[in-house]
Amino acid sequence: MATIYEIAQEVGVSPSTVARALRGTGYCSKEKYDKIIAVAKRLNYAPSHAARSLKSKRTNKILFLIPDIYNPFYFGMIKGASDVLDQNGYYTILCHTRGDKGMEKKMLRSLKEGYGDGMIFVSFDFNKENIDAVNACALPVVLTNNYQSLSGNDHFDCVYIDTFEGIYMACKYFISQGFRKIGYIGGDTTVQTGRERFAGFLKAMNEGNVPVNQNFLKEGDFSRDSGEKSMEEMISARSVPEALVVANDLMAIGALKACKKHGLHIPQDVAIIGMDNTDLATCTVPELSSINMKEEDIGRYAAELLMERILKGRKEKRTIRLQPELFLRGSSRREA
Amino acid sequence: MATIYEIAQEVGVSPSTVARALRGTGYCSKEKYDKIIAVAKRLNYAPSHAARSLKSKRTNKILFLIPDIYNPFYFGMIKGASDVLDQNGYYTILCHTRGDKGMEKKMLRSLKEGYGDGMIFVSFDFNKENIDAVNACALPVVLTNNYQSLSGNDHFDCVYIDTFEGIYMACKYFISQGFRKIGYIGGDTTVQTGRERFAGFLKAMNEGNVPVNQNFLKEGDFSRDSGEKSMEEMISARSVPEALVVANDLMAIGALKACKKHGLHIPQDVAIIGMDNTDLATCTVPELSSINMKEEDIGRYAAELLMERILKGRKEKRTIRLQPELFLRGSSRREA
DNA sequence: TTGAAAGCGCTAACAC
DNA sequence: GTGTTAGCGCTTTCAA
Numbered sequence: 001m002a003t004i005y006e007i008a009q010e011v012g013v014s015p016s017t018v019a020r021a022l023r024g025t026g027y028c029s030k031e032k033y034d035k036i037i038a039v040a041k042r043l044n045y046a047p048s049h050a051a052r053s054l055k056s057k058r059t060n061k062i063l064f065l066i067p068d069i070y071n072p073f074y075f076g077m078i079k080g081a082s083d084v085l086d087q088n089g090y091y092t093i094l095c096h097t098r099g100d101k102g103m104e105k106k107m108l109r110s111l112k113e114g115y116g117d118g119m120i121f122v123s124f125d126f127n128k129e130n131i132d133a134v135n136a137c138a139l140p141v142v143l144t145n146n147y148q149s150l151s152g153n154d155h156f157d158c159v160y161i162d163t164f165e166g167i168y169m170a171c172k173y174f175i176s177q178g179f180r181k182i183g184y185i186g187g188d189t190t191v192q193t194g195r196e197r198f199a200g201f202l203k204a205m206n207e208g209n210v211p212v213n214q215n216f217l218k219e220g221d222f223s224r225d226s227g228e229k230s231m232e233e234m235i236s237a238r239s240v241p242e243a244l245v246v247a248n249d250l251m252a253i254g255a256l257k258a259c260k261k262h263g264l265h266i267p268q269d270v271a272i273i274g275m276d277n278t279d280l281a282t283c284t285v286p287e288l289s290s291i292n293m294k295e296e297d298i299g300r301y302a303a304e305l306l307m308e309r310i311l312k313g314r315k316e317k318r319t320i321r322l323q324p325e326l327f328l329r330g331s332s333r334r335e336a
Numbered sequence: 337m338a339t340i341y342e343i344a345q346e347v348g349v350s351p352s353t354v355a356r357a358l359r360g361t362g363y364c365s366k367e368k369y370d371k372i373i374a375v376a377k378r379l380n381y382a383p384s385h386a387a388r389s390l391k392s393k394r395t396n397k398i399l400f401l402i403p404d405i406y407n408p409f410y411f412g413m414i415k416g417a418s419d420v421l422d423q424n425g426y427y428t429i430l431c432h433t434r435g436d437k438g439m440e441k442k443m444l445r446s447l448k449e450g451y452g453d454g455m456i457f458v459s460f461d462f463n464k465e466n467i468d469a470v471n472a473c474a475l476p477v478v479l480t481n482n483y484q485s486l487s488g489n490d491h492f493d494c495v496y497i498d499t500f501e502g503i504y505m506a507c508k509y510f511i512s513q514g515f516r517k518i519g520y521i522g523g524d525t526t527v528q529t530g531r532e533r534f535a536g537f538l539k540a541m542n543e544g545n546v547p548v549n550q551n552f553l554k555e556g557d558f559s560r561d562s563g564e565k566s567m568e569e570m571i572s573a574r575s576v577p578e579a580l581v582v583a584n585d586l587m588a589i590g591a592l593k594a595c596k597k598h599g600l601h602i603p604q605d606v607a608i609i610g611m612d613n614t615d616l617a618t619c620t621v622p623e624l625s626s627i628n629m630k631e632e633d634i635g636r637y638a639a640e641l642l643m644e645r646i647l648k649g650r651k652e653k654r655t656i657r658l659q660p661e662l663f664l665r666g667s668s669r670r671e672a
Numbered sequence: 673t674t675g676a677a678a679g680c681g682c683t684a685a686c687a688c
Numbered sequence: 689g690t691g692t693t694a695g696c697g698c699t700t701t702c703a704a
Contacts, residue, residue, distance in 0.1 A: 016700080054698075055697085057680080069411050091443075110427070115385045279560070353690060383682070384680085390681085
C-alpha cells in the first residue's frame with residue numbers, strides 16, 4: 001500500500017506537505033493540493049491505521065463484547081449503542097465472546113493494547129477475575145450489569161436493568177391473579193444473572209405468602225432446549241405448576257413447546273411469563289407475556305457514558321439503573 | 337500505559353533486552369528475564385497494538401461484516417468462521433453494517449487501512465460499487481455470495497449456497513405434491529439475493545408447466561412484518577394460494593401468523609415452505625418446513641479460504657459452491 | 673507556504 | 689547475552 005512518502009516523491013513535495021493536504025489541515029497551495037490528491041487516488045492510498053493511532057493514541061473504535069449472539073436480547077442493545085456511537089464518529093466493533101472467560105480476557109487484553117478506545121462489556125457473569133482485568137485497563141469500560149468491587153477502586157461505569165425487579169413483578173402478577181402453584185425456570189444461581197432473578201422470585205413468593213414448591217423449580221442455561229427439558233421434567237414427574245415464571249424468553253418458548261407437545265393448554269393449564277420481551281415473544285401462539293428489559297436504552301446509555309469519558313474526560317464513576325416493564329399477552333391470562 | 341523503555345529503565349537494561357524477554361524470543365539471562373517480567377507486571381504493561389502492527393504489518397484480526405444482526409441466519413455463519421479463525425490464532429471482529437452501503441464502504445476502508453488482516457464480507461447486494469471497493473483492498477476478502485466482475489480482475493474469493501437451487505427445490509416439491517396454486521413471497525428483485533431466488537421459483541413453475549398467478553406474487557424485505565403484510569394483502573384481495581414459497585424464514589413466519597389470524601389453517605388451507613432453516617422454524621406451530629442453507633459451512637469455508645491466502649499465500653481466486661437441502665416439517669404437508 | 677526533523681512504541685539486524 | 693540503531697508510516701512542531 002502506498003505511503004505519503006511515495007506520494008511526496010511522485011508529486012515532488014515533502015511528506016509533510018502531503019500529510020497536510022491529505023488531512024486537509026494546515027497550509028497547502030491549491031495547485032499542489034490538487035496534484036497530491038490526484039496522485040493519492042491513483043496510487044490507491046489509504047493512511048495506515050496503525051501508524052496513525054500509534055501517533056494519535058486514538059482508534060475511533062469501541063469494542064462491544066456480547067456473550068451470546070443467538071439471543072435476540074442483545075440486538076437492541078447493539079442498535080442503541082451503535083446509534084450513539086455513529087453520531088459521535090465512533091465505530092462499533094462487535095466481539096462475540098460466547099460467555100467464555102478466556103475470550104473475554106483476550107478482548108480486554110486487546111482493549112488494553114489499544115485496539116479500541118473503550119469498551120461496552122456485556123457478560124453473564126461479572127466476578128473478581130474479569131473485573132480485575134477491567135480495572136487493569138486504563139481505557140474506559142461500561143458494564144451492562146451492576147457491579148462494585150470490594151476495594152471500591154473501580155474505574156468503570158455501569159448501566160443496568162433491575163432483573164431482580166423484573167422477575168419480582170412477574171411473580172407478583174401471578175400471585176395477584178390468584179395463582180398459588182407457581183413455578184420458576186431460572187439460570188445458574190452461581191452466576192450473577194441467575195442469582196438475582198431467582199432472588200426476585202423468592203421475594204415475591206415470600207411477600208405473597210405463597211409456599212415455594214421445590215418440584216416447580218428448575219435450572220436451565222437460558223437456551224430454548226433447557227427450557228423445554230425443564231418443562232418435560234416437571235411433566236413427566238407429574239408436578240406441573242399452574243403458573244410459570246421463566247428467566248428469559250428462549251427458555252419460556254422451550255417450556256411452551258413442551259407443554260403443547262404434551263397437550264397442556266397455555267394459559268389455561270399453565271400460564272407463562274418470560275423475560276426479555278424479544279421478537280420471539282410474538283412468534284408463538286399464544287403470544288408470550290414477557291418483561292421488557294429496555295435493551296435499546298441500555299445500549300444507548302452505555303454508549304453515552306463512554307462518550308462522556310472519552311470526549312468530555314469525565315473521571316468519576318457513574319451508574320445508571322433502569323426499570324423493567326411487564327408486557328402482558330396471551331400466555332399469562334387466567335382465562336383465555 | 338507503560339512501555340518497554342520504562343521497563344528497561346526500571347530494570348537497568350536496554351529496551352531490546354526487554355523486548356526479547358517479553359516476547360520470549362532471543363537471548364536473555366534467567367536473572368534479567370525474571371526481573372523484567374516482574375516489573376512489566378507491576379507496571380501493568382501491555383504491548384501497543386498500534387506499534388506492533390505498524391512494524392509487523394499484521395493484526396491477527398479478521399473483520400466479519402454482517403448486514404442484519406436480527407436475522408439468525410448469520411449466527412451459524414459467525415460460529416463456523418470463528419471456530420476456524422480461533423484455531424489459527426485469529427480474532428473475529430464483527431461489524432454490523434445494517435446492509436448500509438456507506439457502512440460497508442467505511443469498514444472496507446478500515447480494512448484497507450490495515451485494521452484487520454482480511455475480511456469476510458456478507459451483504460444483501462454485491463454490485464459494482466462495493467466490489468470495486470473490495471478490489472481496491474490489497475488484503476484478502478471472501479464474499480458469501482457468488483460474484484464475478486466483468487473485468488475478471490477480481491482478487492477475492494467466494495463461498496456461497498445456491499439460493500436459486502433452494503427456492504427451485506421448494507417449488508418443485510409443491511408441484512410434485514400436486515399443488516397448482518403456488519405463491520411466492522420474495523425480496524427486492526433489483527438486488528442479487530432477491531433476483532436469484534425469484535428466478536428459482538420461475539424456473540420450477542415453468543418446468544412444471546404451472547401458470548404463474550401475479551396475484552400470488554409479493555415482494556417483501558426479508559423482515560417478518562413484510563411477510564405478514566404480503567399475506568394480509570393476498571387475504572384481503574381474496575386471492576390466496578394453496579402453497580406458498582417464501583424467500584426466508586422471517587417472512588414465512590410473518591405469513592404464517594397472518595394466515596392464523598384470519599383463520600386459515602396451515603398446511604390444510606395454505607402450505608408454506610420458508611428458507612434458511614433457522615431456529616425460528618421450529619418455534620412455530622406447526623413447525624415450518626424450510627431450506628437448510630448450510631450457514632455454518634459457509635462460515636467455515638470462508639474462514640478457510642482466508643487462512644489459505646494469509647497463511648499459505650495463495651494468490652488465485654477460489655470459489656466454493658454449496659448445495660441447499662429441503663427440511664420438511666408440518667407446515668408443508670398436503671394433509672396434516 | 674513549505675520542508676526538516678523528531679518521535680509515537682515496537683522489532684530485528686547487527687555489532688559488541 | 690546484551691546494547692545500538694534504524695526503521696515501520698504518520699503527525700506535528702519549528703524553522704526557513
